[in-house]
Amino acid sequence: AVLHRLWAEIDKTVKQQVTMARMGIGECGTGWQLFAEDGEMKMYRREEEIDGMVVDPLKAVHVVKGITGHEVCHYFFSPKYRYDWETTLEHMTVLETISDDTLLFLQTHKRIWPASQREAVFWSHMRKLPNDQDRDGPDMWTVVNNSTEDESHPANSGKCVRIYLTVCLLCQTRVHPPKDGTPITRDNVSCKITYCSVVNPGGWAPASVLRAVYKREYPKFLKRFTTYVTNQTKNKPIMF
Numbered sequence: 001a002v003l004h005r006l007w008a009e010i011d012k013t014v015k016q017q018v019t020m021a022r023m024g025i026g027e028c029g030t031g032w033q034l035f036a037e038d039g040e041m042k043m044y045r046r047e048e049e050i051d052g053m054v055v056d057p058l059k060a061v062h063v064v065k066g067i068t069g070h071e072v073c074h075y076f077f078s079p080k081y082r083y084d085w086e087t088t089l090e091h092m093t094v095l096e097t098i099s100d101d102t103l104l105f106l107q108t109h110k111r112i113w114p115a116s117q118r119e120a121v122f123w124s125h126m127r128k129l130p131n132d133q134d135r136d137g138p139d140m141w142t143v144v145n146n147s148t149e150d151e152s153h154p155a156n157s158g159k160c161v162r163i164y165l166t167v168c169l170l171c172q173t174r175v176h177p178p179k180d181g182t183p184i185t186r187d188n189v190s191c192k193i194t195y196c197s198v199v200n201p202g203g204w205a206p207a208s209v210l211r212a213v214y215k216r217e218y219p220k221f222l223k224r225f226t227t228y229v230t231n232q233t234k235n236k237p238i239m240f
């Protein structure tokens with residue numbers, strides 16, 4: 001097949017992001033602060049500024065019972081579900097279907113006063129990863145979202161400030177087979193989710209406002225999204 005113009009960048013970025021997501025918080029360098037905890041969910045951030053703009057990297061780890069990594073990535077990647085769980089989204093368009101597992105999105109997010117409204121143009125790629133550590137362990141699934149330029153949508157040409165994001169959702173399914181050899185049900189599966197994101201706001205926004213927004217929105221986002229997947233899958237066959 002003819003490789004898409006972005007394919008080399010996508011493949012390299014996915015490998016880099018997955019390597020970083022698999023590292024424990026202790027291996028990811030210093031300065032990580034645990035800023036939110038809710039049951040199995042732990043959220044860490046590092047305070048970083050570039051040209052006076054808050055670009056705090058975020059890393060969240062969560063374990064959710066009854067769903068698989070393939071299901072989590074499927075509902076995160078597919079545009080048709082996004083308005084159901086992404087509450088800060090004002091508008092979303094698929095600019096290009098690069099392949100059945102790679103899309104180019106344009107998203108505008110709801111304005112956060114007093115900052116001006118933001119938009120993002122990013123490719124999104126979903127991939128199953130061989131579990132190279134544990135041969136017979138279940139596969140891992142990932143979705144990586146990474147900002148990119150698009151000639152038909154030049155940055156900062158309209159009212160919105162263009163943000164630059166890199167997001168990695170890495171999921172590892174765990175199966176605990178029932179002792180009595182009965183078929184596997186949702187009670188026997190769980191998913192370890194690692195969500196990493198770096199968002200450059202692309203232009204001035206008060207550090208205090210941004211940090212308050214992240215502190216409020218990220219825990220809400222991960223809880224809402226995983227609850228959504230649980231509700232969407234509970235009466236459906238398991239997608240391994």
Ligand SMILES: O=S(=O)(CCO)c1ccc(-c2ccc(C3CCCC3)c([C@H]3C[C@H]3c3ccccn3)c2)cc1
Pocket residue numbers: 086088089107109112115118120145163165167197199201205213214217218221
């Ligand atoms: O995981 S994704 O790829 C899912 C696809 O949607 C993702 C998640 C989050 C964002 C994003 C981008 C920009 C902002 C800010 C920056 C300055 C002003 C708006 C926020 C703020 C709105 C807050 C927020 C934080 C966390 C989650 C959702 N909302 C969020 C983009 C993509």
